[in-house]
Amino acid sequence: MNILTSIGRKHLNGHKGLTAEKKVVRYDPDYVYISATDNKGVELQDILPVGSKVKCQTVLGKRADFGIPVLSSVSGEIVEIKKVFNKSLLRPANYFVIKNDKKYETEKSEPVTKDLTKEELAKFLQDHGYTGMGGAAFPTFIKYKTDAKIDHILINDVECEPYLTTDYAATFEEMENVIYAAEKLANTMGVKDVVIAIKKTKAKAIEHINNCLKDHPLIRLVCVKDVYPAGYERTLIKMIFHKEYKALPSEVGIIVNNFQTMAWIGSTLRTGVRPTSRIYTFSGEALKEPQNVLAPSGTLINEIIDNVCGLKATKYTILSGGPMMGRPLRQSDIPLAEADSGVTVLPLAQLEVGKAVPCLRCGICVDHCPMYLQPVLMFQALKRNDYNAANKLGILSCVECGLCSAVCPSHIELTAKFSASKPIVKIKTIKK
Amino acid sequence: MESQLVYTNFGRVKSKRKTSHIMLELTGALLVLFISSIIYYCIKGGADTSKLMLRLFLNTLVCYATAFAVEYFGVFFNEKTEIKEYSEVMGVNKWLVALKRTVTNSYFYVTPLITLLLFPIYTPVYVMFISILVGELIGKMIFGGFGSNIFNPALVGRMFATICFSADIAKATVVKVPEAWTISTGATINSFAQSGGWLNSYTESLSNLDLFLGNYRGALGETFAFLLIILGIYLMVRKVIDYRLTITYVLALFLFAFFMGLTGGHNFGGSMQYAFRQICFGGILFGGVFCLTDPVTSPVNGTGKVIFALFAAFGTAMIRYFGSAPEGVAYSILLANMVSPAIDKLLSHKTNHKLVYQYSAIAALSLLVLGSGIGTGLYVKGQQEKQEATPSTSTSQKVNENINVQLLVNSDVSLEGVIR
Ligand code: SF4
């Protein structure tokens, strides 16, 4: 135990009871909206023209940055390409609008039974367009395209973000695929130890996983404390392996994958079907009926809210993600992406706005920051518009986990300030 | 019923613990101390009780009135634009807004209480007035109010008073009290101890138990060692103060005194007792629990806090045993306050990449404190031996037998009232 920080000691109220034990419900939209740009807003290459018939898993275009394909999530027809608000770019961008024929025909690939080499594995992951499903959408193949010696594969089923239960719901359905994928990948990478990490408090899921793991000695289950941000890979590796790294976990011989990413890889390897629908948690006190919804990626948020959940608050706010890391939305007709875990809708009355008092420099935020930054100093620098100083303090390394805002006794909105200021810092410091 | 989507990035997950709770709890602890000392002086005050209480009452009144006035206008001046905006939006009189902010954003009620506890009971009212004025104005409001100050306001006031009015503070004890051994502050008990030679058995004048329970006179808050330890533990458990600061500080000083005792010629038990007495004397516990831990003036980083506390401990020891000032706590904490921004600056950005430096800095400072403890012990012993070799100066033998004589020999104005 290090007395000099308190990283990994903060327990948050999970609010998971709203959706945790609910059956997953299916929702079929009439249209889906799939982004025609990559995460930086650059147009895809080799775009399918309007009017093309598509099936699930048909390649719509290739991302310029990593060369990974973007796949259709439904079968049907591309009816137009139009500008829709993109919530990760924070501006409207081009989207394929695909009319869903609700048949979900799939352009299957070949199941993989033989052992893969490292190169084949990376190619396989790249060709099927996997990106991390935990939120950051980091291309999966890059993690496996490494020369470092890998000792552990860590499957992240922690889900520390309050309200969200998508990984939890998937745990009961996808264990078979996860085990298949884990053994295959471990074989390829020469890994002798695969770890599934989950929170101690999820007793039912732990029991289920343990049952499934009986004949699989390669894979072990590790239970971690119910703290935030246990699900952040840096913190998780520190908690399980007691290791620190600079930029990527492969530096210390670890590859981390989200549970559902692993499940999808397993499904593709086993059956040749790459899933294109995922479980989204729609939760929050402003919804009549919070649900775990299985929907094709590209479904509009407001469709699910109106048709599946229903609103009960008069004034509410919509977050893409959970309350900690989630970003508020200005409008609700926004398509869900593959990397989204869910949507939280909170009544405005539940929020606490404008009650901040002066910072007392207690250092609690510093103790908790999983990036080992000094939120209080960055905040002070930003307050006097000193973007250079903020940059020197490492504001660009902030992962916007929201913890500093959550622990601050003065209720200062640190994270909001950081996410608003980061673009400015970037511009100001590049000029220099 | 029309639903409305509102965009806001604020206020989703918030800690239950608020700064105002922290401040109130701290004030509660201070009040316990304050009330205990009132009770003590009511019981032990003898014929002077009413006089003492009246003075205390006046001091409290003056302290609070001054602090409030300074903070009120300070807040009004410092936050002019915010107050104006708020009063326009909410339609509230801006003087009322400032009033609310003085309580909720500036916590005017803490500093005067600490200031009161830093002085002996019979401190003249004007000394009190000036030190709180200086403390609040120069220590706090000039820097921009709560959260922006560099120095601990109460200590700034106390220091100012020590420099300007030491004689007046010392005279604060010229009140008849029954106990023959009563030692009063101003010069505090330490000047008394110092003149007896640090390692000698001046201890006889005050038993361990009395010292521990606070059964003697001194600055209001400083004497009740036992109570201070309990309050300190309570506040640490409640996370009102940062345990790393207090524990490092007190422990470092304890070890310093312990090693000083060992090399100064005490055996193990004697050194323990010596170190224990050193901790209970004077302002170490009070400073460690209530002054050093002022979050505003200490570094924000965990390692920084440990380094800061070690630095303050080193300063306290040096000033106490070598400096001309008998009481090093206030000075050393203010000195440490001064380096606190620098510590913050050094320990910034991703601190996990600098762990080696952090640990070596802590180790080096700890060694410095312990080493100087050993050194001080040797030095003091050497001095003593020299003294014994030349019996022409006031013989330390005699000193031990009769401290009163010793003090009278060395007497100056401040010691007149120290013994009755
Ligand atoms: S937690 Fe809040 S009050 Fe404490 S140092 Fe950080 S910003 Fe300041």
Ligand code: SF4
């Ligand atoms: S939001 Fe950024 S600064 Fe705040 S705790 Fe998380 S990583 Fe640290």
